[in-house]
Amino acid sequence: MLNRLKEDIAAVFDRDPAVKSTLEVLTCYPGMRAIWIHRVSHRLYVANWPVVARMLSGVGRFLSGVEIHPGATIGRRFFIDHGMGIVIGETAIIGDDVTIYHGVTLGGTTWNKGKRHPTLEDGVVIGAGAKVLGPFTVGQGARIGSNSVVTKAVPPGATVTGIPGRVLVREVDDAREAMQSKHGFDMYGVTEEMPDPVARSIRALLDQTHAMESKMDAMGQQLCKLDPSFCDDKLPQLDSDAFSGMGDKG
Numbered sequence: 487m488l489n490r491l492k493e494d495i496a497a498v499f500d501r502d503p504a505v506k507s508t509l510e511v512l513t514c515y516p517g518m519r520a521i522w523i524h525r526v527s528h529r530l531y532v533a534n535w536p537v538v539a540r541m542l543s544g545v546g547r548f549l550s551g552v553e554i555h556p557g558a559t560i561g562r563r564f565f566i567d568h569g570m571g572i573v574i575g576e577t578a579i580i581g582d583d584v585t586i587y588h589g590v591t592l593g594g595t596t597w598n599k600g601k602r603h604p605t606l607e608d609g610v611v612i613g614a615g616a617k618v619l620g621p622f623t624v625g626q627g628a629r630i631g632s633n634s635v636v637t638k639a640v641p642p643g644a645t646v647t648g649i650p651g652r653v654l655v656r657e658v659d660d661a662r663e664a665m666q667s668k669h670g671f672d673m674y675g676v677t678e679e680m681p682d683p684v685a686r687s688i689r690a691l692l693d694q695t696h697a698m699e700s701k702m703d704a705m706g707q708q709l710c711k712l713d714p715s716f717c718d719d720k721l722p723q724l725d726s727d728a729f730s731g732m733g734d735k736g
């Protein structure tokens with residue numbers, strides 16, 4: 487119990503540059519009060535004391551402006567910055583190291599019973615005022631922009647902004663695109679936000695190859711001035727067939 491309290495406090499120091507002291511965390515962070523009260527109310531809920539659990543969560547709401555249904559499952563080092571206007575529904579599941587700001591709703595879009603609220607995997611950050619609505623998963627490390635409205639699953643590591651929420655696609659770097667076409671293959675649709683670790687590795691290799699080729703071109707030009715026969719030796723070209731089927735699954 488004390489360990490959980492200590493790691494909650496450490497999470498505030500990690501994620502709020504404005505914090506000054508442990509005493510401040512214990513007394514001035516409504517989000518902390520909401521989480522600590524939720525831990526007790528969740529236990530009561532699981533122990534089949536749902537009404538008492540709801541009453542206690544109502545006290546938490548009064549003290550923090552954060553309404554967490556006692557049925558919600560919340561992991562470790564959850565940080566609610568500022569509190570106020572936050573609603574977390576009964577069937578929401580929140581992983582470890584998740585951060586949310588004021589005005590966030592983890593809500594449902596149906597009155598049917600059963601899973602109707604989102605699941606947030608570890609390390610998710612949800613900006614102020616964002617609404618995440620429905621029984622889908624927001625993947626590990628994803629970030630939701632402030633005031634976004636998200637109604638569909640979010641891939642791990644993605645950044646989503648806007649209404650409706652869309653994955654932020656960053657512009658493809660011109661130099662990298664030139665390398666891809668030079669080597670005869672196209673990592674179609676692969677962006678900075680794509681979570682595929684193989685694609686990320688290939689992208690890093692392309693950047694490295696581009697830097698090395700630029701350097702070698704400059705060196706080659708100087709060597710050609712000293713010995714023109716040096717320019718007759720061409721570098722071997724990559725075979726584009728070697729990359730065919732890269733995007734295939736299974």
Ligand SMILES: CC(C)(COP(=O)(O)OP(=O)(O)OC[C@H]1O[C@@H](n2cnc3c(N)ncnc32)[C@H](O)[C@@H]1OP(=O)(O)O)[C@@H](O)C(=O)NCCC(=O)NCCS
Pocket residue numbers: 587612613614629630631632633634645646647648654
């Ligand atoms: C979504 C977010 C995580 C993106 O951060 P980032 O990766 O640094 O992205 P950038 O700031 O480079 O912005 C990238 C693009 O998204 C846009 N964008 C960023 N946040 C946005 C938002 N909430 N809604 C709509 N568009 C947004 C930017 O204008 C920019 O557009 P452009 O490429 O056309 O210029 C961040 O903007 C955010 O909203 N964080 C939440 C912060 C918060 O709630 N703080 C409360 C503290 S009290």
